[in-house]
Amino acid sequence: MADSAEVTTPSQTVGPFYALPDGLLWPDGPEVVPAGAPGAVVVRGTVLDGNGDPVPDAVIEIWHADERGRFSHPADPRGEPASFQGFGRCGTDPEGGFWFRTVKPGPLPTPDGRTEAPHLNVTVLARGMLNRLITRAYFPDEAAANEADPVLSEVSPQRRGTLVAVAEPDGVRFDIRLQGDAETVFFEL
Amino acid sequence: MPAETTPQRSELLLPRYRRDDASHPALNTPEYRSSALRYPKQPLQLLPQYLTEVTGPLLGHDRVAETDHDLTTGHEGEPLGERIIVSGRVLDSDGKPVPHTLIELWQANSAGRYRHAGDRHPAPLDPNFTGVGRAMSDEQGEYRFVTIKPGAYPWRNHDNAWRPAHLHFSLFGQAFTQRLITQMYFPGDPLFHQDPIFNSVRDPRARERMISRFDLDGTVPEWALSYKFDIVLRGSAATPFEDDEEDDD
Numbered sequence: 001m002a003d004s005a006e007v008t009t010p011s012q013t014v015g016p017f018y019a020l021p022d023g024l025l026w027p028d029g030p031e032v033v034p035a036g037a038p039g040a041v042v043v044r045g046t047v048l049d050g051n052g053d054p055v056p057d058a059v060i061e062i063w064h065a066d067e068r069g070r071f072s073h074p075a076d077p078r079g080e081p082a083s084f085q086g087f088g089r090c091g092t093d094p095e096g097g098f099w100f101r102t103v104k105p106g107p108l109p110t111p112d113g114r115t116e117a118p119h120l121n122v123t124v125l126a127r128g129m130l131n132r133l134i135t136r137a138y139f140p141d142e143a144a145a146n147e148a149d150p151v152l153s154e155v156s157p158q159r160r161g162t163l164v165a166v167a168e169p170d171g172v173r174f175d176i177r178l179q180g181d182a183e184t185v186f187f188e189l
Numbered sequence: 190m191p192a193e194t195t196p197q198r199s200e201l202l203l204p205r206y207r208r209d210d211a212s213h214p215a216l217n218t219p220e221y222r223s224s225a226l227r228y229p230k231q232p233l234q235l236l237p238q239y240l241t242e243v244t245g246p247l248l249g250h251d252r253v254a255e256t257d258h259d260l261t262t263g264h265e266g267e268p269l270g271e272r273i274i275v276s277g278r279v280l281d282s283d284g285k286p287v288p289h290t291l292i293e294l295w296q297a298n299s300a301g302r303y304r305h306a307g308d309r310h311p312a313p314l315d316p317n318f319t320g321v322g323r324a325m326s327d328e329q330g331e332y333r334f335v336t337i338k339p340g341a342y343p344w345r346n347h348d349n350a351w352r353p354a355h356l357h358f359s360l361f362g363q364a365f366t367q368r369l370i371t372q373m374y375f376p377g378d379p380l381f382h383q384d385p386i387f388n389s390v391r392d393p394r395a396r397e398r399m400i401s402r403f404d405l406d407g408t409v410p411e412w413a414l415s416y417k418f419d420i421v422l423r424g425s426a427a428t429p430f431e432d433d434e435e436d437d438d
Contacts, residue, residue, distance in 0.1 A: 005207055005209075005282040005283060005424055006280070006282045006283070006284060006421050006424075007209075007211075007212060007282070007392070007394045007395050007398055007421065008209040008212045008282050008395070008398070008421045008422060008423055009212070009369060009371050009395075009398045009399065009420050009421045009422070010212045010213050010214060010371060010390040010395045010396070010398060010399060011212075011213045011214065011369060011370060011371060012214070012357075012370065012371045012372040012386060012387075012389075012390075012399070013221075013223075013370075013386060014357070014359075014370050015357060016305075016307055017295070017297075017303040017305040017307065017308055018295060018357065019305060020295050020303065020304055020305055020319060020320055020321045021304065021319055021321065022319070022321055023293070023295050023321040024293060024295065024359060049226040049227055050225070050226035050227070050230075051226055053226075055227070057307075061368075063241065063244075063245060063246060063365050064241060065240070065241065071240060071241075071244040072247070073244035073245070073247065075203060075204055075243045075244050075363070075364065076240060076244055077200060077201055077202060077203070078200070078201070085246055085247075085248075086246070087245075087246035087248070108239065108240045108241065109201055109240075110201070110237075110239050110240075111201045111202065111203055111239070116239060116240075116241075119241065121241045121242070121365055123365075123368060125370055126227060127223050127227075128221070128223030128224045128225075128226070128227035128228075129216060129224065129227050129228070130213070130214035130215070130216060130218055130221065130224065130386070130389050131213050131214060131216055132368065132370065133216070133229065134236065136236075150237070150239075151236060151237065151239075154234065154235075155234055159231070178226070178227050178228070178229060179226060179227065179228060179229055179230055180230070183229055183230060183231050184229075185231070185234055186229045186231075186233050186234070187233055187234050187235065187236035188210075188233040188234070188235055188236065189206075189236045189238070189242060189365075189366055
């Protein structure tokens with residue numbers, strides 16, 4: 001019964017003081033795969049506020065499938081484990097910067113028979129944010145897959161670009177603009 | 190596109206998590222000044238619950254050491270303050286326990302000071318308290334921490350602003366969709382009425398969810414007081430056919 005569900009616990013801000021020794025920010029947090037892993041890409045970005053100023057106290061988390069589009073998780077009915085745990089976490093530096101080392105995930109099937117382009121699910125947490133923000137990072141060298149992606153194709157064409165990372169020599173750049181000009185597309189889930 | 194990434198529909202039956210928007214604060218909450226430049230002004234886009242959303246990191250015991258649930262150990266001596274046990278269950282909104290899930294905790298010391306370079310509150314640091322803990326929920330979703338009661342502390346949000354005593358909790362649940370960062374408060378705190386973060390939750394029943402319960406049965410005589418705090422994450426309907434969101438774009 002949908003209406004007999006219990007009230008859930010509300011979200012509250014992560015606040016400014018999460019970066020305690022041995023706390024949320026694990027030393028290996030940004031390293032989804034170790035240095036030198038085959039196919040490793042570095043994902044870099046900057047978080048900016050509504051003034052265009054860097055956000056030096058955000059936490060970025062990513063979650064994504066492995067290079068073959070697999071998850072090690074009981075809710076994935078395809079039942080083939082992933083080659084790694086696709087979770088990364090990184091606090092922003094004084095310039096608002098964050099980074100991850102990972103591999104580009106594979107495409108994913110949807111229940112209605114479509115195919116999702118390779119993507120990272122991204123969570124943004126920060127002081128001043130009472131709830132997390134959710135966005136997705138897609139890859140610049142996947143034009144055809146991005147074109148057919150069921151999520152990206154629902155986004156208005158003029159804002160779609162905010163969800164596609166930009167190519168860099170050793171990986172990609174994915175900047176996150178919380179508000180204002182070229183505001184990143186955020187999702188409700 | 191390789192053919193094997195396009196299975197039959199029936200092979201890909203995914204759980205579907207209930208929406209719980211009524212519990213959560215609005216990102217644009219002017220009374221909380223820091224939110225002004227950090228909330229999106231464009232409408233949020235609906236994200237369907239596909240594979241990436243219904244899975245999530247299953248972080249396990251390798252992330253939690255034997256004494257991580259006890260914030261009063263690991264230093265030369267005991268921290269100052271009121272020793273408390275904080276325990277409860279992680280559940281979903283269908284009342285099902287969420288077993289074997291990582292819970293992260295961080296907090297100020299008993300004087301209301303965080304061991305953090307950015308905390309300028311002129312209250313003493315405690316050499317015997319870092320303020321970080323971790324625990325796993327068990328098979329029944331039960332978890333337990335030992336810590337000290339944090340102090341209230343001033344901040345500059347408004348004239349004579351004070352945060353009520355609180356513990357920060359971070360939970361992963363079992364899916365990206367269940368991820369939750371929240372704060373636990375103490376019953377009867379006289380600072381609630383002026384705190385924009387607590388009051389950003391508009392539904393009184395949801396606000397109640399953030400307040401722990403004094404728990405006489407859980408006290409340890411001559412050693413610790415006890416508070417109960419159950420954490421409720423989004424539940425999942427077994428089949429993906431209910432609660433059609435309206436998607437008006």
